[in-house]
Structure formats: C-alpha cells, structure tokens
Amino acid sequence: MSNAIELHGVEKSFGITKVIQNITLSIAQGERHALIGPNGAGKSTTFNLISGYMKPTSGRILLRGEEISGLRPFQINRRGLSRSFQVTNVFANMTVWENLRCAVLWATGHRYSFWKNVDNLPEVRERTAQVLEDIHLTSRRDIPAGLLTYAEQRALEIGITIAGGANVILLDEPTAGMSHAETERAVALIRRLTEGRTLLIVEHDMSVVFGLADRISVLVYGQVIASGTPEEIRGNPKVKEAYLGEEAA
Numbered sequence: 685m686s687n688a689i690e691l692h693g694v695e696k697s698f699g700i701t702k703v704i705q706n707i708t709l710s711i712a713q714g715e716r717h718a719l720i721g722p723n724g725a726g727k728s729t730t731f732n733l734i735s736g737y738m739k740p741t742s743g744r745i746l747l748r749g750e751e752i753s754g755l756r757p758f759q760i761n762r763r764g765l766s767r768s769f770q771v772t773n774v775f776a777n778m779t780v781w782e783n784l785r786c787a788v789l790w791a792t793g794h795r796y797s798f799w800k801n802v803d804n805l806p807e808v809r810e811r812t813a814q815v816l817e818d819i820h821l822t823s824r825r826d827i828p829a830g831l832l833t834y835a836e837q838r839a840l841e842i843g844i845t846i847a848g849g850a851n852v853i854l855l856d857e858p859t860a861g862m863s864h865a866e867t868e869r870a871v872a873l874i875r876r877l878t879e880g881r882t883l884l885i886v887e888h889d890m891s892v893v894f895g896l897a898d899r900i901s902v903l904v905y906g907q908v909i910a911s912g913t914p915e916e917i918r919g920n921p922k923v924k925e926a927y928l929g930e931e932a933a
C-alpha cells in the first residue's frame with residue numbers, strides 16, 4: 685500500500701530565502717502525524733505546499749502514490765485531501781447548516797447548480813445532517829456561524845474539512861486559542877472524526893501532540909531534524925536542544 689503523503693527533496697524559496705530545505709517525509713495511510721517546531725520553522729508553508737496553495741521550488745509531493753506537486757488546491761482536494769486553516773474560516777453570516785451544506789455541495793459536485801433547491805437533494809441533506817451530528821452542533825444548526833463560541837466555530841471548521849469525505853485531513857493549529865477543557869473536547873472530536881483516515885496536524889500544544897499523534901516530525905529552520913514515535917521524539921537529544929527543551933522530559 686502506498687503512503688498517504690510523501691515528500692521527496694521538497695524545497696521552497698521566497699526570493700533568495702530558502703524556507704523549506706530538502707524535506708523528505710512519509711506519512712502512512714491511517715497514521716496521525718504531527719508536525720511541530722518553533723515559530724517560523726516552515727510548518728504552514730509545508731501545509732501550503734502539500735495542499736497546493738504554494739508550488740515547491742523543487743522536489744516531489746505524492747498523495748497515495750500519485751504525484752500532486754504543482755496541482756491546484758481544488759484538484760488535490762478532488763484526489764481526497766482536505767485542509768483547515770490557522771485562522772477560522774467559516775462564513776459568519778451563514779447558518780451552521782448552510783456552512784456545512786456548502787462544503788457537502790462542493791464535495792458532491794453540485795457547485796454549479798445553485799439554482800436548484802439544494803435541500804431537496806437527499807444525499808446532500810443526509811450527509812450535512814450526519815456531519816452536523818458528528819461535530820455535536822445539531823442544536824445550533826440554524827444560528828449564524830458568527831454567533832457560535834470560538835470553540836464551536838473551530839469544530840464547525842473541522843466539520844467543513846471532513847464534510848467531503850476526504851481520506852487525508854490536514855489541520856492547522858485546530859486548538860489554538862482554546863481553554864484546557866475546550867482543547868480536551870477538540871482532541872476527542874479530532875480523534876473520532878479522523879478514525880480510519882490519515883491526519884497531518886500542525887500544533888503548538890504539546891499535550892495535544894503527544895496525546896493524538898502516532899508519529900511526530902520536528903521542523904527547524906525548514907528542515908526535518910527528527911521523525912518518529914512520540915517516545916522517540918521525547919527522547920531525542922537534538923529535538924530537546926532545538927525545540928522541546930525540558931518541556932517534554
């Protein structure tokens with residue numbers, strides 16, 4: 685079975701600054717993989733490269749064995765990869781239901797038929813209701829997304845990300861700005877919703893990373909300095925020196 689994601693010698697430069705330097709990385713299907721590292725290490729850039737929002741300067745990116753480097757985001761999405769963004773990205777004036785339905789419509793190829801009464805499409809209605817239930821927002825379905833609590837908005841965003849049934853999910857700092865209790869609930873939600881899928885997550889909260897990830901890669905100055913199980917990463921002297929310090933000891 686091919687890996688879910690593979691990066692081979694990927695580099696990205698902005699002008700003369702090389703922010704991603706020769707990254708080679710494999711993420712197995714069904715794995716929950718965390719990408720960690722200090723601010724400015726290149727984590728979001730790596731997400732942008734994998735999801736097609738940026739093109740690599742050199743190197744190859746494969747999604748389940750097929751080369752995707754240079755494809756546009758919607759083409760990569762069509763091949764089964766969906767991502768969330770660091771900044772909350774929901775439509776504030778649309779209801780929770782409409783936000784999810786929009787994501788389902790897009791994923792089911794109905795995006796050019798907005799003149800139809802989309803609520804009459806049973807597969808769209810059922811899938812939207814299912815995702816709504818999965819993210820525990822059924823009781824909030826008819827309120828504008830902008831009126832949800834911050835944690836609920838992030839849950840909605842995860843719902844939008846998984847709505848199309850993608851197999852490979854990228855989440856960029858999904859618990860940023862949450863309280864401890866909200867973070868715990870978000871981790872449980874992410875664990876449940878990514879069951880049987882591949883997850884790549886960028887996250888600064890080490891309790892989230894070590895509680896969720898099967899494997900972790902550490903990015904420093906645009907280079908992967910270590911990749912391994914949580915135990916291996918925790919015990920890696922290079923990682924401790926460059927990033928985790930005594931936090932993980």
Ligand SMILES: Nc1ncnc2c1ncn2[C@@H]1O[C@H](COP(=O)(O)OP(=O)(O)OP(=O)(O)O)[C@@H](O)[C@H]1O
Nearest residue numbers: 698701703721722723724725726727728729730903
């Ligand atoms: N479009 C761009 N043009 C020029 N430089 C950029 C661009 N995007 C990112 N960079 C630079 O690339 C480097 C890596 O940024 P990136 O946002 O990927 O880091 P990060 O690890 O996600 O950081 P954080 O944890 O703070 O989100 C930084 O030095 C940043 O300033």
